[in-house]
Amino acid sequence: MANVDKAKSLSSLLNGIAQKVYYSNTEITEELLKNELYPDLSQEEFHLLHDKMKALLKSIATADMDHSQLEAFLTAQTKKQGVGGVSSEQAVALSHLWKTQRVRVRESLLSQSCWEPGLRGLSWRVDLHTASSQRNAFDSGPVALLEMELGRTGQDSEFVCLELDDAKLNQVLRKMTDIQESIDSIVHHC
Template identity: 35%
Template sequence: MADSRRCYAALLNGLARRNYFGEKELSNGVLKEQIYPKLSDEEFEHLVTKCTALIKSMVAVDMDFNQLEAFLTSQIKKADSGMNEERANAVRKFWKNQRNKIHDVQVQQTQWNSCLKQMSWRIDLKSQARHIEQIDKPTAIVELMVSSNSQTTDDESKKAKVFHFEMDDKKLDQVLSNLHEIKEQISNHSQQ
């Protein structure tokens, strides 16, 4: 049967690869030829429309598996949805394998600014300077790795830039306090 679970899963994966992972060469013609060669063009276009809407619905709310089950149950009960248990199983497997990947791509596409990839620091003890013989003051040497997240494909723009700088103990305390506040805010928002 042309509409087997395997073919339906292949169509879902093909649409995800085209719509979310940038594989534009996977046109409807290519997908039809490789997955559903016996369907008419009209039937295939209708199936692609249904599958695209299905994937968009799941992606829009980043459905967890409980939400997915409720969604698929409602789709199976709808007479005009074309969803049956065999297709629902294909959707479950597809979503299990692709959910995090699609989510990561969506997040990446919505970031316009540079982002902090890594932060490391260490404490050094300054022992002398050009004009002062003995200082004995602690300083923090900080290294930030920032990557550009521009939407271009230029490899140069995707490379991470590394920034080095020093801070005295007062400035370090202030930065650590700010980082602690950021951590608390993230924890508060992620628990809601």
Template identity: 35%
Template structure:
């Protein structure tokens, strides 16, 4: 039978697993976690313990559980016939989730943006004072810069472009069409 982990060790395991699962910290190996919590049992027993906590953490994070949902979930886990959750682990999991819920949710959201996310938009209006054609002189042009954070590990991309009056009107119409469609789904 596997030895029971102390509350401090359970919290350490949960923090290590969350760093590995949601924040890409590959240094949080099973062996490293075992050393950190000074587990005295076999490697196989510790692997089973990690698997149990990982399963709980994945379920909790995937559902982005509120506190009342978490309480009900953990209560049901303590009543399971096979491999029930210890009553001593419940407050530790609650404490962990209370402090890490937002961070883990944000990490999951960041990970779900496959093509990047717009993080900054800036613009200015320039008036051309020189041009090949006289009809282009004194015409306003919008210069737009968009900063896009790429998915995890790919950095940032900066996109710059110019738009004349007609292109700006066309783009605004497209944005209004998008807003109309979003409004339809949110009502």
């Protein structure tokens, strides 16, 4: 019976951590989890357990581990000796939580990492003026028309239209190249 209670407490601890970290449930605190689930542990012992489970869950979530990756990770963790390792009961609880909440945790992480407003769509075309449709000499070149659909989660889209001549279009393309090079340099240094 004690093992069942221990497993339930560990499962509830992991659920509480997930609620706090991934689902922004501000009612869940470390103190609440300790008092409700592990009243017999000292504050220091609980803090170590809490931080260890939180770190393991973050590692699993950050890597978005599939079933085989999770099993390999947890097997390696159970083979560690001392403070860094996990017990087989902890591995089972972590595995169960991840199998039941992987999709929801992933969606939460994605929503937390998105910039708002976001680009929902982009369409473009190039218009050429014919000799008979020219209004003046300035309008004689091609014109790029860009339409961007921007929006925040849960709100209607806004549309922004840009009209760019050849020089402005080349300027925009150079800026986009600079941005891509900056992103590439950051990614390659990580």
